[in-house]
Amino acid sequence: MKVLNKHTDYAVRALIALGMKPGSRISAKTLSEEQGIPYQFLRRILQELIRNGLVSSKEGAGGGVALARDPDEIRVRDVIEIFQGSVQVSECMFRKQLCSNRANCVLRHEIMRIERMVNDEFAKVTVGKLIADLKRVEEARAGVQVQE
Amino acid sequence: MKVLNKHTDYAVRALIALGMKPGSRISAKTLSEEQGIPYQFLRRILQELIRNGLVSSKEGAGGGVALARDPDEIRVRDVIEIFQGSVQVSECMFRKQLCSNRANCVLRHEIMRIERMVNDEFAKVTVGKLIADLKRVEEARAGVQVQE
DNA sequence: ACTAACTGATACTAAATTGGTATCAGAAAT
DNA sequence: ATTTCTGATACCAATTTAGTATCAGTTAGT
Numbered sequence A, B: 001m002k003v004l005n006k007h008t009d010y011a012v013r014a015l016i017a018l019g020m021k022p023g024s025r026i027s028a029k030t031l032s033e034e035q036g037i038p039y040q041f042l043r044r045i046l047q048e049l050i051r052n053g054l055v056s057s058k059e060g061a062g063g064g065v066a067l068a069r070d071p072d073e074i075r076v077r078d079v080i081e082i083f084q085g086s087v088q089v090s091e092c093m094f095r096k097q098l099c100s101n102r103a104n105c106v107l108r109h110e111i112m113r114i115e116r117m118v119n120d121e122f123a124k125v126t127v128g129k130l131i132a133d134l135k136r137v138e139e140a141r142a143g144v145q146v147q148e
Numbered sequence C: 001a002c003t004a005a006c007t008g009a010t011a012c013t014a015a016a017t018t019g020g021t022a023t024c025a026g027a028a029a030t
Numbered sequence D: 001a002t003t004t005c006t007g008a009t010a011c012c013a014a015t016t017t018a019g020t021a022t023c024a025g026t027t028a029g030t
Helices: A006-020 A028-035 A039-051 A076-084 A102-124 A127-142 B006-020 B028-035 B039-051 B076-084 B102-124 B127-142
Strands: A055-058 A064-067 B055-058 B064-067
Touching (some): A006 A028, A006 A039, A006 A064, A006 A127, A028 A039, A039 A055, A076 A102, B006 B028, B006 B039, B006 B064, B006 B076, B028 B039, B039 B076
Antiparallel strands (some): A055 A064, B055 B064
16 A cells, blocks of 8 residues: 555655745756756646646746745645645545445545645655754764764 | 455445344345345355454354354454455565665655554454444434435 | 757657466265 | 355556656856
């Protein structure tokens, strides 16, 4: 059971990388090399992020991409929604008419509760928070060289 | 983003159905008809549940399947694990050597936290609980015919 | 004006996964 | 012996996932 697919995974990584260099534009090529993400794949991911307003872009030589918002305003949940759609149970009943199957309904009720939890949690994780965590980790490892 | 696949979904439904008729064996055919689950598909699902000790079976005419345990001891999480593997992040890093990518690590840390939550929640939902919920719902609807 | 470095859009593909079917062998009840 | 069942396993089509390729248009620098 995989929670995140490669699209989401790469997207978040790219967003973190962009967030670490605020103000500057980075080309998809550079980003792909730095992050080890296949170039063409990353291009498509970035385009999707651009379409959804998380990233801004500038065409032409010297162009590239940058975060379009404050990193604290970019939630991992937003990214998941873009690439994996909103969290939902296997073939949501409510699209069809009423729950044909009663047992199903009960199960779904539980699942939706859990889904809400997951959504709320992923909404709490912002790119800004991840960057902060990252910096904290790197400081710690730059400071005292702990056991390794 | 789909949480449960058909295997898990049908499996839980089947387990609930079995749990509702304690003691009696039911054939895969009957179960498939009652629950509207494709016969051959259900057969394979049941075999998997049997292999994993959630269901017991008896071969031959008059045979069939039944729960192998107390419904309260069958967790939806167990079922998910059987059919979808344990919840995990897109390609767990830790199988490879150390996190090659720092940003990744930070993201993964968050995701694993959320995963643990999900796992714990799905562990709390047992077939027994679902059956109890189901009965409660059906009583309510048998009693006062509420607005509809 | 040319060219190199970019993004926009979109078509294509291989491999894996998902959901489902079919078949054959063997066990038990009648 | 025949019917009703499970055990095991092979097969299949559709979808999804991950990744590639191509061409058109934009901008900066010369």
